[in-house]
Amino acid sequence: MKSARYFPALAFSGMAILSACNRDSGTSPPVEGVFQSKYRPVKREYWVTTQVIPKWDMVPLGKAMMTTDSIDPARRYLYRAMRYVRTDSVWKVLPVPSWQQLSGPIIRATVGDSVIVHFRNDPGSGMPLSMHPHNLLYDEANEGVWRADRPEGWPESGTAGGAVKPGGEFTYRWKAEARSVGVGPYHSHSFHPAQEVAAGLIGTIVVDEPPDHPDYVRFDTTIALVFKTYLAMVAAKDSSLKDSIKDTCIPPLIPWNGGCHPKDHVPMDQWPENRVDSLAHGGGPEVNSINGTAFANLEGLAFKKGQRVRFVVFAMNDEGTQNHTVHFHGEMLREMSRRNLYKDVFDLPSAEAVDLMMDAENAGKWMLHCHVEHHASEMMAMYEITDAKAAPAAANPDRVTKK
Numbered sequence: 390m391k392s393a394r395y396f397p398a399l400a401f402s403g404m405a406i407l408s409a410c411n412r413d414s415g416t417s418p419p420v421e422g423v424f425q426s427k428y429r430p431v432k433r434e435y436w437v438t439t440q441v442i443p444k445w446d447m448v449p450l451g452k453a454m455m456t457t458d459s460i461d462p463a464r465r466y467l468y469r470a471m472r473y474v475r476t477d478s479v480w481k482v483l484p485v486p487s488w489q490q491l492s493g494p495i496i497r498a499t500v501g502d503s504v505i506v507h508f509r510n511d512p513g514s515g516m517p518l519s520m521h522p523h524n525l526l527y528d529e530a531n532e533g534v535w536r537a538d539r540p541e542g543w544p545e546s547g548t549a550g551g552a553v554k555p556g557g558e559f560t561y562r563w564k565a566e567a568r569s570v571g572v573g574p575y576h577s578h579s580f581h582p583a584q585e586v587a588a589g590l591i592g593t594i595v596v597d598e599p600p601d602h603p604d605y606v607r608f609d610t611t612i613a614l615v616f617k618t619y620l621a622m623v624a625a626k627d628s629s630l631k632d633s634i635k636d637t638c639i640p641p642l643i644p645w646n647g648g649c650h651p652k653d654h655v656p657m658d659q660w661p662e663n664r665v666d667s668l669a670h671g672g673g674p675e676v677n678s679i680n681g682t683a684f685a686n687l688e689g690l691a692f693k694k695g696q697r698v699r700f701v702v703f704a705m706n707d708e709g710t711q712n713h714t715v716h717f718h719g720e721m722l723r724e725m726s727r728r729n730l731y732k733d734v735f736d737l738p739s740a741e742a743v744d745l746m747m748d749a750e751n752a753g754k755w756m757l758h759c760h761v762e763h764h765a766s767e768m769m770a771m772y773e774i775t776d777a778k779a780a781p782a783a784a785n786p787d788r789v790t791k792k
């Protein structure tokens with residue numbers, strides 16, 4: 390049993406942290422090979438709110454940047470997208486990096502740290518939402534999951550983190566253990582997880598080894614990219630599609646096979662005016678996006694020659710036809726877990742993040758895109774490596790040149 394092999398007291402004492410390679414050491418505390426870190430775990434505190442974007446533009450630059458074609462509005466907008474954004478401690482939204490777009494802020498921790506996330510669900514969201522982390526450790530109250538098998542009233546009885554009401558707040562308490570090292574997503578997992586993720590409620594978690602660990606790598610910058618197929622909006626209220634979506638939720642992002650939870654069902658005659666819906670079946674066109682942008686419309690991926698860049702890339706897929714890969718032009722990268730192998734294409738199974746290291750050397754403006762051929766033109770971004778002299782990635786013992 391995995392948990393029996395783990396020594397949480399050691400990992401959280403701050404005196405000794407088990408390295409990832411020692412996690413199968415047996416039930417007795419290992420004597421040899423235990424990594425003794427000088428790192429003192431800290432409490433990492435974040436404030437995160439949901440943010441509603443009534444009409445999300447997947448082509449904010451107005452055209453396909455590779456072909457200069459204009460894009461049909463029917464393939465351009467999402468109705469009522471939502472994303473996670475960081476705030477200060479009084480819920481004032483902090484600037485969002487230009488590359489982040491329709492993805493959440495990166496939540497970081499070092500092995501041994503506690504991660505405290507104060508979460509607020511925007512009053513305008515109109516539905517219960519949550520934050521459910523991958524890779525971190527939590528108890529049931531902090532799982533960020535609403536479950537139908539809980540007794541009636543369960544969300545209100547001490548485990549409300551699975552269904553934070555509009556305008557409500559919840560503080561999640563998670564931990565980064567030795568086995569947390571790596572990257573993964575967090576996402577909403579409340580009454581309708583598929584719709585919540587389909588709205589854009591996805592973010593990234595990065596857990597590092599302590600800086601004095603032999604496997605630790607210092608990066609100059611970290612970029613998180615979510616490859617996701619969205620369903621563009623379709624005007625529904627006055628269309629023949631009305632009948633197919635009458636059992637709906639508010640805000641109905643994608644009607645769900647299981648219907649609505651009674652708590653957030655709203656009769657159609659009470660829908661807001663001018664409402665449009667994204668539909669799972671027979672609805673809007675699929676648009677393959679990176680962080681909610683398509684056709685090379687993602688900005689902010691600019692690096693200097695000599696910088697070491699971490700790309701955390703994952704897909705959130707709904708169906709088998711939405712499998713994605715990521716292909717980088719101009720550079721070859723290494724996976725953190727496989728550092729002797731350079732590649733420029735990586736598979737992106739749903740929700741499993743790849744943790745990539747790029748030593749920026751080849752100056753130029755380059756594509757990165759999904760290499761599933763019919764996704765490639767939409768699911769594309771450009772990154773740039775400039776010749777400008779960068780600050781050296783100092784004291785990085787792991788730096789390797791390809792020559």
Ligand SMILES: [Cu+2]
Pocket residue numbers: 677711712713714759760761764765768
């Ligand atoms: Cu793809």
